[in-house]
Amino acid sequence: MRTRAHQNARAAVTPPAILDRLRAADPRRYVVYAGFALIMVVFSITLRDSGFLTTPNLVHIVQQTAPITVMAVGLVLVLTAGEIDLSIGSVVALSALVAGVMLRDYDSMPLAVAASLAVGAGVGLFNGLFVTRVRVPSFLVTLATLGLVAGLARVMTNLQSVPITHEYFNGLFGSGSMAGISTLVLWSAAAVAVGHYVYRHTRFGAHVLAVGDNARAARVSGVKVERVKVAVLVISGLCAALAGLLYAGRLHGATYTLGETDMLTVIAAVIVGGNRLFGGSGTVVGALVGSLVMGVLNNGLILGGLSVSQQMIARGVIILVAVALTLREEKA
Amino acid sequence: MSTTATPSAAPALRLDRIRKEFGGVVAVENFSLDIHPGQIVALVGDNGAGKSTIVKIVSGVHHPTSGSIALHGDQVHFPDASAARGHGIEVVYQDLALADMQPVYMNMFLGRELVTGPLRRLDKKRMASQTQALVDELDVRIPSARATIRELSGGQRQGVAIARATHWATSLVLMDEPTAALGVAETARAEQLMRQLRERGRAILLVSHNLDQVFRVADRIAVLRRGAQIGVRETAKTTHNEIVSMITGLQPADEA
Ligand SMILES: Nc1ncnc2c1ncn2[C@@H]1O[C@H](COP(=O)(O)OP(=O)(O)OP(=O)(O)O)[C@@H](O)[C@H]1O
Ligand SMILES: [Mg+2]
Numbered sequence: 001m002r003t004r005a006h007q008n009a010r011a012a013v014t015p016p017a018i019l020d021r022l023r024a025a026d027p028r029r030y031v032v033y034a035g036f037a038l039i040m041v042v043f044s045i046t047l048r049d050s051g052f053l054t055t056p057n058l059v060h061i062v063q064q065t066a067p068i069t070v071m072a073v074g075l076v077l078v079l080t081a082g083e084i085d086l087s088i089g090s091v092v093a094l095s096a097l098v099a100g101v102m103l104r105d106y107d108s109m110p111l112a113v114a115a116s117l118a119v120g121a122g123v124g125l126f127n128g129l130f131v132t133r134v135r136v137p138s139f140l141v142t143l144a145t146l147g148l149v150a151g152l153a154r155v156m157t158n159l160q161s162v163p164i165t166h167e168y169f170n171g172l173f174g175s176g177s178m179a180g181i182s183t184l185v186l187w188s189a190a191a192v193a194v195g196h197y198v199y200r201h202t203r204f205g206a207h208v209l210a211v212g213d214n215a216r217a218a219r220v221s222g223v224k225v226e227r228v229k230v231a232v233l234v235i236s237g238l239c240a241a242l243a244g245l246l247y248a249g250r251l252h253g254a255t256y257t258l259g260e261t262d263m264l265t266v267i268a269a270v271i272v273g274g275n276r277l278f279g280g281s282g283t284v285v286g287a288l289v290g291s292l293v294m295g296v297l298n299n300g301l302i303l304g305g306l307s308v309s310q311q312m313i314a315r316g317v318i319i320l321v322a323v324a325l326t327l328r329e330e331k332a
Numbered sequence: 333m334s335t336t337a338t339p340s341a342a343p344a345l346r347l348d349r350i351r352k353e354f355g356g357v358v359a360v361e362n363f364s365l366d367i368h369p370g371q372i373v374a375l376v377g378d379n380g381a382g383k384s385t386i387v388k389i390v391s392g393v394h395h396p397t398s399g400s401i402a403l404h405g406d407q408v409h410f411p412d413a414s415a416a417r418g419h420g421i422e423v424v425y426q427d428l429a430l431a432d433m434q435p436v437y438m439n440m441f442l443g444r445e446l447v448t449g450p451l452r453r454l455d456k457k458r459m460a461s462q463t464q465a466l467v468d469e470l471d472v473r474i475p476s477a478r479a480t481i482r483e484l485s486g487g488q489r490q491g492v493a494i495a496r497a498t499h500w501a502t503s504l505v506l507m508d509e510p511t512a513a514l515g516v517a518e519t520a521r522a523e524q525l526m527r528q529l530r531e532r533g534r535a536i537l538l539v540s541h542n543l544d545q546v547f548r549v550a551d552r553i554a555v556l557r558r559g560a561q562i563g564v565r566e567t568a569k570t571t572h573n574e575i576v577s578m579i580t581g582l583q584p585a586d587e588a
Contacts, residue, residue: 201453203445206434210442213431220429222414222443280433 031325032274036289043300050303057299059182065295066184067092067243071266072273072287073195074239077232079270082212082279083131083138085233087123088240088266090150092259095119095244097153100162100254109169117241123149124237128230138233146263153256161255164248173249187246191239196284208232212279269294272322342405344369344503344535345390350399352385359385360559367504367535372526374538374546377556377579383539387508390537391423392416403503420502424493426509432482436474437463439481440496470495470528487518494525501534508539523549543572555579562586
């Protein structure tokens with residue numbers, strides 16, 4: 001083994017990549033997958049009679065978590081770059097409402113989708129410029145925009161819900177299916193696939209990692225650090241807007257409370273999924289698993305007949321355990 | 333950028349009467365120096381003498397208040413660090429400007445990643461194999477080009493930083509106290525790398541407080557004191573004592 005690797009090195013051939021990958025692999029990521037498997041097994045047994053392990057229920061879980069998954073993909077990029085985005089929860093509501101109003105007033109899906117995404121990108125751009133130009137930490141900037149955007153969502157329709165009757169919209173972003181697969185599942189899969197590709201296989205992804213790892217090193221290497229930070233916040237805003245469309249499509253309507261509690265769920269999903277809170281490394285696939293963990297927990301606790309307050313407590317405890325397990329590595 | 337210029341041609345780097353003020357403070361005044369390809373010139377002087385300022389001017393981080401920079405005979409002006417890099421100038425920093433959690437090959441190619449195909453997918457395979465070939469050639473002993481920086485020792489990291497400079501610097505490598513954080517054996521390895529760079533025809537400007545090191549590797553020694561150029565000596569024709577007295581001010585500046 002050793003001699004072979006040595007010969008390879010001498011001959012300037014890439015050493016066996018798989019060995020390196022295994023060695024460099026982050027054990028935290030396996031904790032996530034093992035934990036996910038464990039939760040599935042426990043619920044499968046304890047909730048056998050409540051229909052946990054039926055195809056409709058499992059598809060239901062994936063559908064329910066679609067907005068969380070989409071936002072988690074964006075947040076992985078943001079956290080990796082060493083920033084955070086707390087504004088996503090309220091962007092969900094505003095973008096959903098904008099889509100609803102556009103559909104109501106103009107009956108044009110492209111216009112509604114474009115306006116909604118523009119809201120997300122706009123908030124992200126605002127966050128990004130504030131962070132990079134005014135040099136306020138993203139924690140504070142996005143905390144402020146969280147409130148600001150939530151306020152806009154409230155005044156926009158005077159706290160009124162907007163029903164959406166556009167069938168094609170509701171199908172594409174909610175209850176529809178393509179080739180027998182729920183569009184919500186497809187949106188999740190697409191977000192994760194694109195996110196993963198961008199993260200692991202593009203120059204932009206490499207720059208995001210470098211910026212969160214060592215911004216100075218990135219800068220002296222010619223990486224446009226500020227531009228990367230703005231970009232990840234814009235992407236996060238776009239993901240939140242897409243999440244808003246998914247809620248609007250699924251619920252056939254929009255209201256200012258959409259996404260209200262999502263910010264914490266998304267952060268929990270991303271961290272439980274084995275991502276670092278402090279930048280420089282991360283995993284999009286892990287975030288998907290983290291998001292599914294959140295969905296399964298939700299579903300299992302409801303099927304298990306826990307009251308809302310009991311669910312909150314149980315979820316809190318489980319997240320604490322998961323985060324403790326995934327962050328343990330940091331201290332080593 | 334031609335690196336095949338004959339040795340007697342214009343110097344790789346010529347600094348002509350460089351002056352730099354920060355507000356009212358004069359950090360460097362009237363500094364002139366030539367470095368030819370295949371030469372190591374050491375820049376020595378006490379703390380605050382202006383050594384790093386000169387490195388930053390040549391690497392495009394600072395702009396000189398007056399004076400000029402020429403590379404291979406052509407006057408240049410660097411609006412920023414990328415411009416200097418574009419002219420084949422690389423910097424090796426004391427505090428290792430490396431991204432710790434990324435693999436060696438990504439650090440080697442950071443900002444200049446190789447991509448392939450219509451989707452411009454990162455060509456990790458090619459980056460890793462080129463990195464492996466380079467570290468093997470320079471005999472930088474690291475476990476693998478795919479190892480993350482944080483798994484490496486300080487010496488291995490500096491080896492990576494110097495290998496990176498070797499790879500990208502077509503004309504000039506600036507080193508600001510590159511071995512200040514290294515142990516004896518690791519310092520020796522880094523000095524070996526500097527000699528290899530010299531053999532490859534690169535010009536090297538080495539900032540160091542370690543006079544033994546300066547005498548081991550440099551061809552010429554330039555002395556700065558409080559921003560003023562005291563003199564330049566051929567290593568073979570000077571002594572520790574002379575350099576020390578130039579640094580400390582016991583010996584007056586050469587007539588300009
Ligand atoms: N960005 C800056 N703004 C203002 N003054 C500066 C700046 N950079 C350097 N100086 C001043 O210029 C002078 C030279 O500093 P420089 O860092 O070049 O010294 P040095 O020779 O590298 O010292 P050391 O050996 O301690 O690294 C010092 O007086 C320093 O305070
Ligand atoms: Mg210095």
